[in-house]
Amino acid sequence: MDSDRDEMLPLNNTMKASTFLNTAAIGALLALSVSVTRAADAKENWEKNCASCHGMDGKGKTKAGRLAEVKDFTDPKYQETLVDEKMYQQMKEGLKDQKGKERMKPFKDKLTDDEIKALVQFVRGFKK
Numbered sequence: 466m467d468s469d470r471d472e473m474l475p476l477n478n479t480m481k482a483s484t485f486l487n488t489a490a491i492g493a494l495l496a497l498s499v500s501v502t503r504a505a506d507a508k509e510n511w512e513k514n515c516a517s518c519h520g521m522d523g524k525g526k527t528k529a530g531r532l533a534e535v536k537d538f539t540d541p542k543y544q545e546t547l548v549d550e551k552m553y554q555q556m557k558e559g560l561k562d563q564k565g566k567e568r569m570k571p572f573k574d575k576l577t578d579d580e581i582k583a584l585v586q587f588v589r590g591f592k593k
């Protein structure tokens with residue numbers, strides 16, 4: 466019986482090693498597909514929630530964008546004035562004018578923190 470088990474061991478170890486390798490490979494693939502999905506998500510979220518005002522191209526030349534007087538995200542000078550943390554906060558909490566009138570609604574109930582972070586990067590990507 467004992468010698469039987471000894472003979473099984475090397476085989477078992479080989480199997481474990483290959484299972485481990487497979488798991489590692491699957492893990493790597495998953496990590497890859499997650500980051501790909503993330504990028505697509507930001508674009509999708511932009512199209513769904515932001516493009517109505519800021520435009521698909523980030524220039525804000527939509528009807529609502531003109532009305533709300535949104536600025537052009539492709540303008541490098543405007544990009545320089547933007548601060549990632551502030552953008553993040555404003556997407557999360559929304560934006561009001563001095564009279565307290567809402568200019569941009571808060572997205573904290575619609576988007577996760579990670580999605581908002583991805584959108585900050587997405588907005589940065591409009592810079593020319």
Ligand code: HEC
Nearest residue numbers: 514515518533534535536551552555556568569572584588
């Ligand atoms: C109802 C129209 C509207 C929608 C929809 C909208 N925004 Fe805005 N957004 C505005 C207005 C208005 C401003 C203020 C422009 C300014 O700074 O003069 C603004 C400002 C911003 C700013 C600049 C904040 C800063 O730091 O000055 C960012 C970044 C931004 N929006 C991102 C987004 C994202 C991302 C979405 C979608 C999740 C979105 N917006 C949806 C109207 C909108």
